[in-house]
Amino acid sequence: MYAQMVKSTGTGVKSLDEMEPQERAFQERINAGDKIEPKDWMPEGYRKNLIRQIGQHAHSEIVGQLPEGNWITRAPTLERKAILLAKVQDEAGHGLYLYCAAETLGATRDELTEMLLDGRMKYSSIFNYPTLTWADMGAVGWLVDGAAIMNQVPLQRTSYGPYARAMVRICKEESFHQRQGFDIMMTMAKGTDAQKHMAQDAFNRFWGPSLMMFGPSDENSVHSAQSMAWKIKMNSNDELRQKFVDQTVPQAEYLGLTVPDENLKWNEEKGGYNFSQPDWDEFFDVLRGNGPETTERMEARNKAWDDGAWVRDGMMAHAAKKKAMKVAAE
């Protein structure tokens, strides 16, 4: 999802009997639903995994500003412009909460940012896709924030305290994001022929990439099993993807849009839809840096960071001068 394909460092899940006493006590706390706090002892693998996962999530919020920022200057009404601005501002805030959560594990925001900018760390594949029409603002809010909520609501119960608390704050805002997206889609789908066309086109382009947000099937993955034992991953990727499809299809019907999947069919037995897998070759291409807008996104972030260097330096220098003056006065 926002943290796709996070590889855990462990080699598989140990049973309680195989663990040293310290690790066993730790795992038992997690099993009992306790929250782990920054000062508590934790296995190195748990710490590293969390830093990767929270970092990837934070980066996704930051890079995620770009595809929507692309339309703020072209929003068609003052109201829509204000709503979109507020939404993207929230995403920057989410990035901030998450970098703070990662900081409690010993990874600074600057370190994580450097790793994003030189490609050592990733962000969600979804933000490598272009936003081509105003309807994409609807599709992103409805589908992308919708998929994010699906993953993040369970993460409010994750074992790491600061991460869980960040998720609680974030989830409150995400539902507003999804609603504003759905509202745009609704207006477009009920609008002129051109608007209807835009809405369907946006849906066609974002459906597959939204399904990819949950990551490839992880039924047999040792990495996922470890993350689930640590309660830093709460559901399997397939489970969440199914839930997302089941929730979204009736909404699409309500909008009068056609789900771009010929194999979509209600399955009475499983109480959910049968649907086609998204194009996983495309997904791995995107992950390797070949997404349609990947180069642009990384260029934009690198340029912002480089262009802003003199500002950050200037602020720091001024803060240091003020401190020195205060010390001299005392």
Add this chain to the structure above:
Amino acid sequence: MGDNSLVLGHRVSEWCGIAPVLEEDIALANTALDLIGQTQLWLGLAAECEDRGRDADALAFRRDVWDFRNLLLVEQPNRDFGHTMMRQFLFDAWHSLVLAALKSSDNSEIAAIAEKSLKEVTYHLERSSDTVIALGNGTEESHKRMQAGLDRLWPYVGEMFLTDKHDLIDVAALRPAFDELTNDVLRTATLSIPTDNFTHKGGKTGARHTEHLGHMIATMQFLPRAYPDAKW
């Protein structure tokens, strides 16, 4: 007033996602949001007074360059963060004085909008003053950039104080208060105030905008112009 907040709000919103630090992304979005909110109020009131069936959106998205009545200062491009914050500071200083005066307008609707806006703008001014001081008095590089911003924008300051027949208040009379306010901040920021007081004009009257405005409204008005029958 509505055109000033619309044009500056739009300019500031161009920073979305690319500010020097995350805190600035959030702060700039906040400023833009306040300005767009003020635009809705001012242009809403203007449309009501005009009483020709237009609303705030029609005024924002269906007028061409010559109908815009914003100051030339606010249509200046962002250039770098230094220019952006210097433009913000100069405008905030003027804006806060004008709003304080409009607060006591006989027209209760104008007074109400001014009062609400002044609360927001007082905070904008506090922030932009702090930034100008910090970067003016930061590193050699940041000082140089802030000075460049001030020098580049200074020829647009005078227009803010040209009173014309449409003004409800005598803006020229606000100049001493503006000078006092800005001198104080700029001196603390170790910046030198330009001595040439030549001023460009024509934004506020609509007689002659800069080329920048046309590009901005081409972007801003694209959708309502391309799909005139659509509701959004």
